[in-house]
Amino acid sequence: MSIEEVQPRIYRIPSILGRRRFAQWLVVGDERLLLVDSGIDGTIAEHVTPALAELGRSPADITDVVVSHADVDHYGGNSELRRLAPQALIRSSAQDRPWIESWQAISRDRYGWYRGHGLDYDEATWAWLENAAGPDTPLDGTVSDGELIDLGRIAVEVGGLPGHSPGHLGVVHNDSRTAIVMDAVLERGLYTTDDELISPPPYASVAAYRGTIDRLRELRPARLGTSHYAPIESEPAVTAFLDGSAGFVADLDAAVDAELGADPQPLEHYWRAADAALGPFEEMAVELARSVAAHLDNAVDEGRAVRTQDADGCGAWAAA
Ligand SMILES: [Zn+2]
Secondary structure (H helix, E strand, C coil): CCCEEEECCEEEEEEEECCEEEEEEEEECCCCEEEECCCCCCHHHHHHHHHHHHCCCCHHHCCEEECCCCCHHHHCCHHHHHHHCCCCEEEECCCCHHHHHCHHHHHHHCCCHHHHHCCCCCHHHHHHHHHHHCCCCCCCEECCCCCEEECCCCEEEEEECCCCCCCCEEEEECCCCEEEEECCCCCCCEEECCCCEEECCCCCCHHHHHHHHHHHHHHCCCEEEECCCCCEECCCHHHHHHHHHHHHHHHHHHHHHHHCCCCCEEHHHHHHHHHHHHCCCCCCHHHHHHHHHHHHHHHHHCCCEEEEECCCCCEEEEEC
């Protein structure tokens, strides 16, 4: 797959990950080269290096890397970058950094979170995740909302877009109104290259995820750059994508609310009902449980639900 020039100096590096679309983004200044995300372990050698070669460049020219968030398919190439782009400054948000730097931490607190509710990935998925994460690689520092990165003849602004992860970041080129948002908004989930919906959109906070959708609406970008969708260019596509993201949140809220009754039920109960209502999702289905729990927490905060514990000490929720 060839590198795609989306705007002058702004490129998408496409590939296929399993059955899904996959991309990293590149911003080319006169003095500096910014890569947004490093993919999984192997992405730099297999896809980023050939893409750079098409521009007459090499990984050694990369000076800046912004890791959008703590998921293995967004930071797993960091150790390759250390080797192939030794001068590159690799940074993420402060919130996601501990997970990006440590397989032990992310496997316990992010991917292992479901175990506290009696849910889990299967063994093959765990093996894939650990492999994709690559060796633990310390970052060089953090970036935060509003920070300007001047690359020489082009500058981009870092945007805090939390919800999918606690500290999810995007990169915005204000002149062309190009918002590189990666996984910050995920429409109704992830699709195969044949446009079959297969994975749910996980988010850990309903308020944060909704806030990010609203922030992007206000920004009125001319285009959205993502990790797992074809480029979303112009209206009405941009608004439709944001509407789809908001619509999923509203539908999941309704699906969870409909299940709240007098008897406390575990997360698995609400998750199965939500999967039936909004899926079924055949890949990474368990990730919907993270979003479902976010809606249950939200219902508790808003006084619509109460949280108790079942006999095993797992959370259980009932109508307030
Ligand atoms: Zn992600």
